Amino acid sequence: MADLDAALRPYVVSGAVPGLVALVARGDEAEVAVLGQQGPDGAPMRRDSIFRGASITKPLTAALAMLLVEDGLLDLDAAVGVLLPELAEPRVLRTPTSALGDTVACSRPITARHLLTCTSGHGFATVESPVVPLLVERLGQASRDVGGVPAPDEWMRRLADIPLIHQPGEGWTYNASYDVLGVLLARAGGQDLADLMAERLLGPLGMVDSGFHVPAVKRDRFTTLFGHRDGRLTVTDEPDGAFAAPPAFASGAGGIVTTADDLVAFGRMLLAGGDGLLQPMSVRRMMTDHTTAQQREMAGFFLDGQGWGFGGGVDTSVRQPWNVVGRYGWVGGTGTAAYVDPQHATVSVVLTQVELGGPEPAGVLEAFWRETAAPEA
Incomplete structure (x- = not known):
């Protein structure tokens, strides 16, 4: 297993990120690193700390879509x-x-x-x-x-x-x-998106801390969000801020709040071919590249030469040491990433609370991927 603590601690010590939770699961084995603080109040980060997932919502929305397809x-x-x-x-x-x-x-x-x-x-x-x-x-x-x-x-x-x-x-x-x-x-299912996702996907998978807002009883586990302003980290959203109440618009593109263990539960379901929740064909559709060469060229830095399935990117070539052909997942603009690697039966999740400054991933995400890269055969 990867030595996550040693690889990621320097980013917390240096102040690049106030804290993080990283989890790598292979089969029944799992390694977790819990480092730093949830926010300026000094509350220590916890394994079950809640983060704004941003665009790692998209694979969840895609899975919900496939459930409705299966239902007709x-x-x-x-x-x-x-x-x-x-x-x-x-x-x-x-x-x-x-x-x-x-x-x-x-x-x-x-x-x-x-x-x-x-x-x-x-x-x-x-x-x-x-x-x-x-x-x-x-x-x-x-x-x-x-x-x-x-x-x-x-x-x-x-x-x-x-x-x-x-x-x-x-x-x-x-x-x-x-x-x-x-x-x-929501219109196809006859429910608000938040309720539909909770009933059909989050609940069955035991993703008990995931949703589109953080209720008051869980607010002590909700991290503060930071952004880069004039070369310094600045608070951009407090635990009692934007996600304190159910939103008028539940964003299927980027509205989820979640934990590392919840995302691992989702990833394990995908690795198990749907695990009785989704049909194997639906999972294969999600994790297959559907783009053409022209579309990948138009996508540019969004895909960085890789493909796009339903809800997430699909590695189609080994452009970086951590790429594995068939690896599926995505990155969130709030400093989050979640991937599954079917070749090596691995789920990898890293959650920080610092907004990415652009299309390039933060150094801490790259360090995580590099440390958790599958060994060469």
């Missing part, structure tokens, strides 16, 4: 306009960088498959598209103020007025598809 409540290739009439006839920019008024008709309906593969046309791009500022200003994309995001019906109304960056299925854009997917799942 969702068709991967049916037009989402039936349940999301706001997207029945979207307009599309003539090119990704065209002016907002320079649009064409949508050549094919948006489907759930497009949402799962981030090819719907909604989201962040690696080019300067005029759509991106609208996603931030009108929809709260990439915002820490989860309380400021409107409820799903209003959110969808605003989205309907924003053109797609590319035709469905022809490009790759990040994040917004999973918020749209969350609304789709």
